[in-house]
Amino acid sequence: MNFSYLMSTRVIAGAHCVYENRAALAGLGKKALIVTGRNSAKANGAYADLVKALEANGQAHTLFDRVMSNPTVDCAYETAAMIRNEGCDFVIGIGGGSPMDTAKAAAAIAVNPVEKAAVYEASYTKALPLAEIATTAGTGSEVTQYAILTNNEGTLKKSIGAPALFPRVAFLDARYMLNMGRAVTVNTAIDALSHAVEGMLSVRASALSDTLAKESIAIIAGCFGELLSWTETGAVKPPLPQETREKLLFASTLAGMVIAQTGTTSVHAMGYEFTLAWGTDHGRANGLLLEAFLRFIEAKEKTGENGPPRIPAICAALGRGCGEPVELDQFAGILNRLLGAREKADAGQIEAWTERAFLGKKNGYIAATREELGRIFTASVG
Ligand code: NAP
Ligand code: FE
Secondary structure (H helix, E strand, O other): OOOOOOOOOEEEEOOOHHHHOOHHHHOOOOEEEEEEEOOHHHHOOHHHHHHHHHHHHOOEEEEEEEEOOOOEHHHHHHHHHHHHHOOOOEEEEEEOHHHHHHHHHHHHHOOOOOOHHHOOOOOOOOOOOEEEEEOOOOOOHHHOOEEEEEOOOOOOEEEEEOHHHOOOEEEEOHHHHOOOOHHHHHHHHHHHHHHHHHHHOEOOOOHHHHHHHHHHHHHHHHOHHHHHHHHHHOOOOOOOOHHHHHHHHHHHHHHHHHHHHHOOOHHHHHHHHHHHHHOOOHHHHHHHHHHHHHHHHHHHHHOOOOOOOOHHHHHHHHHHHHOOOOOHHHHHHHHHHHHOOOOOOOHHHHHHHHHHHHHOOOOEOOOOOHHHHHHHHHHHHO
């Protein structure tokens, strides 16, 4: 057993937790910039709850509500400029990963003099105090020190990260997810599952991160039945009860705590290419790659050259959640039913992506060769 664990975010969960725990916001500053996407924060009640909490605390606030999905570097700088122009001294993100990451990046950019061109390389030693209200389940961004930004040309998705970017407080109130549609629900659940699975296959996995990851995987697997039946019956009105929403939210926060320690692996790096090329939702992009990636790892593990295998523990956690034994074949079947028809890439695209994935950062405990990465892309979307 050998690990170091840092996750400096206070996590507060429960129905009405933002208003009831408004004291947790009181010390963060005098004027907040609230960062959201265009609609959901207002529609699901999170923005109103936050405003009520801030007003009860006597804290001023102003709103930036133009974060797009897969936020750009320009969007983060625009948000940081608003922080400075409005004299805000703390930042609160409400949303899925896109607004939460933008709030995080802007809280750092606002107090570190970093040129746009150096945004990914800069070291962020400080950031304004930050709170996050998660409304998808999800990215786990509410408990990570990463913000993922897309460059302005739309050719690169990359993270910035530093311990100073951990939010001070994360609020988890699953009521905000009750009206979330099927695609966002399923895709974000796959993202969370992918974080937990990739965390277990990271070179930085530890006994502690694995404990969190296995629990996250089991909880999400316990929701597969409801997600599949929603997918296959095509219900228009979201059928998931608050209890299931709470499970998915808890599991996604656990998985965020995992990747805060372990980082993600090639699945995320490769999936970014689908989002850049096709606009594929982030979680779906990971889902398209998971089966081929796991089969690649399993085959490598069978050679016995990489130490104790890790796929069996992932399958055991899936099985614990499903209430029956699960091997990769069954898991692939479930994923395929959730994903439906797959996007298709041509050989030229796959070659270019393979090259980038091969040259990119490696974080898996088993590294893939260029050819192996190409085969994973081909099996996923070829
Ligand atoms: P998102 O882009 O934040 O949101 C997707 C869609 O869901 C938007 O249309 C949004 O609407 C809507 N939405 C949000 N909350 C909702 C709710 N409660 N009910 C109904 N609709 C809701 O999606 P995401 O998957 O959560 O985040 C993806 C981003 O996070 C990507 O850029 C990804 O790279 C990043 N990410 C970050 C980390 C990290 O550690 N920081 C980890 C994984 C992924 P509005 O636009 O109107 O809000
Ligand atoms: Fe992710």
